[in-house]
Amino acid sequence: MDIALQERLHLALTTQRRAFEAERMPTLEVRRDRLARLLKMTRDHGEALAAAMAQDFGHRARQESLLADLFTVESAARHAIKHLRGWMKTRRVATPLHFLPGHNVLMRQPLGVIGVVAPWNYPYYLAMAPAVAALAAGNRVLIKPSELTPATSELMARLVAEHFKPEEMHVVTGDADVGKAFTALPFDHLFFTGSTAVGRHVAQAAARNLTPVTLELGGKSPAIVDRSADLALTASRLAFGKCFNAGQTCVAPDYLLVPREMAEPLAQRILAEMRRMYPRIAGNADYTSIAAPRHLARLQGLLDDAQARGARVLRSHDEVPADRRLVPALLLDVPADAAVMREEIFGPLLPVVPYDRVDDALAHINAGERPLALYWFGSDSAARDQVMQQTHAGGVTVNDCLWHLGQEEQPFGGVGASGMGAYHGEWGFRTFSKEKPLFIQSRWAGTKLFQPPYGATFERLLGLLKKIV
Numbered sequence: 001m002d003i004a005l006q007e008r009l010h011l012a013l014t015t016q017r018r019a020f021e022a023e024r025m026p027t028l029e030v031r032r033d034r035l036a037r038l039l040k041m042t043r044d045h046g047e048a049l050a051a052a053m054a055q056d057f058g059h060r061a062r063q064e065s066l067l068a069d070l071f072t073v074e075s076a077a078r079h080a081i082k083h084l085r086g087w088m089k090t091r092r093v094a095t096p097l098h099f100l101p102g103h104n105v106l107m108r109q110p111l112g113v114i115g116v117v118a119p120w121n122y123p124y125y126l127a128m129a130p131a132v133a134a135l136a137a138g139n140r141v142l143i144k145p146s147e148l149t150p151a152t153s154e155l156m157a158r159l160v161a162e163h164f165k166p167e168e169m170h171v172v173t174g175d176a177d178v179g180k181a182f183t184a185l186p187f188d189h190l191f192f193t194g195s196t197a198v199g200r201h202v203a204q205a206a207a208r209n210l211t212p213v214t215l216e217l218g219g220k221s222p223a224i225v226d227r228s229a230d231l232a233l234t235a236s237r238l239a240f241g242k243c244f245n246a247g248q249t250c251v252a253p254d255y256l257l258v259p260r261e262m263a264e265p266l267a268q269r270i271l272a273e274m275r276r277m278y279p280r281i282a283g284n285a286d287y288t289s290i291a292a293p294r295h296l297a298r299l300q301g302l303l304d305d306a307q308a309r310g311a312r313v314l315r316s317h318d319e320v321p322a323d324r325r326l327v328p329a330l331l332l333d334v335p336a337d338a339a340v341m342r343e344e345i346f347g348p349l350l351p352v353v354p355y356d357r358v359d360d361a362l363a364h365i366n367a368g369e370r371p372l373a374l375y376w377f378g379s380d381s382a383a384r385d386q387v388m389q390q391t392h393a394g395g396v397t398v399n400d401c402l403w404h405l406g407q408e409e410q411p412f413g414g415v416g417a418s419g420m421g422a423y424h425g426e427w428g429f430r431t432f433s434k435e436k437p438l439f440i441q442s443r444w445a446g447t448k449l450f451q452p453p454y455g456a457t458f459e460r461l462l463g464l465l466k467k468i469v
Helices: 003-022 028-044 046-057 062-088 125-136 150-163 176-183 196-207 231-247 260-277 293-308 358-367 381-390 425-431 446-450 456-468
Strands: 091-093 103-110 113-117 140-144 169-171 189-193 213-216 222-225 255-259 312-315 329-332 349-355 373-377 395-398 433-440
Touching: 003 113, 003 140, 003 169, 003 176, 028 046, 028 062, 028 125, 028 150, 046 062, 046 150, 062 125, 062 231, 062 425, 113 125, 113 176, 125 140, 125 169, 125 189, 125 425, 140 176, 150 169, 176 196, 189 196, 196 213, 222 231, 222 358, 231 260, 231 349, 231 373, 255 260, 255 358, 260 329, 260 349, 293 312, 293 329, 293 349, 349 358, 358 381, 373 381, 425 433, 446 456
Parallel strands: 113 140, 113 189, 140 169, 189 213, 222 255, 222 373, 255 349, 329 349, 373 395
Antiparallel strands: 091 103, 103 433, 312 329
16 A cells, blocks of 8 residues: 555544544534535535536536535535534433433434545535534544546535635545545544445455444335326336436436336336437437446446347437437346346436236345335335335335435435445434433432342342333
């Protein structure tokens, strides 16, 4: 490892750790001030950040950056500022009868220094949303953004340096080697968003320091269409969920399970909705490019492999864009061994898998790893409840796509291979806090009766307790 790099990272960590040691329990006012600065930074520089993201992607729809990267951070910061006083309160909790008149309380303390590793697909939101939670909980924050979004990462580093002292929050830029060294630091908690494959390496690096981790990963998130679904509404919302950010979203619908007799009609409606939303692909300011040439090549490889295996590819537009905008496509009659059915797609391709019975659809989902998201479309509440009870997923949106991600009153996180831990709102505050239990003993405590020398009194009291607790 580069000695200079190692020293730079350890200096950044040591600076924040010393500052935390000098202020282990920041006040409500201090925490609100930090959140207010983050909020102001986001509001004041939103257009510049959107322009930087467009530069990194080759083209990115300005409105998608404003909504998904900037508004979401503003919303999270405002929510935290509003609720912070209640989150910080020491809470009285129930005390068993035999420990009265002592009582239990739960105290929430900041952990210390939090490391955040952010990906390229939503480079500002996935760096700053965890930072909101960590700052609200009273921590210091080091952020390693993706090297695949250099313009956004450099701008974010400059803006954070202008609005925060390095001992409060600091951005470390650099390549994959910097990221590897970053995850090896002895943080008090490490938060990673990215692929499942890289998440495994992050967890192993953190384990060497016994650093707890939150892993927000991905997987093949299914969308299930019930026979009770409104096809027009379903098509519109699936087209949006698949094409937003050109499908480069961890919770994008990855494949579609649909009753066999509805597969072709629904596919044609989805294609029509894609054409309505995007009358053209080439040069369309509303449609985002694939972020990097290697990702475009990977997606084209998935298409070529599926076609070679006999899949029908239905493209939404008869265009071949010269830039990195990839024409959305639905894939029908896809064999199970095709790469597009085994790998997370992360682009505007949507395989359509027909089913005859709901049990067949459930078996298909449960045969794979547990996904980050699941979508269900229909009006039959009994059918919906069956799917909800018989599947696992990090989160669910019913009759739409993506929107569970924006709920600050709900936890967001994966399950199994799609991640561990959760954040958003109070769940993020709790992720970056130690909930320390305190038992406060009374002067007049009956527990003295359990002290030695042991005898008949001890045996009688223990027998009594077994009957009443």
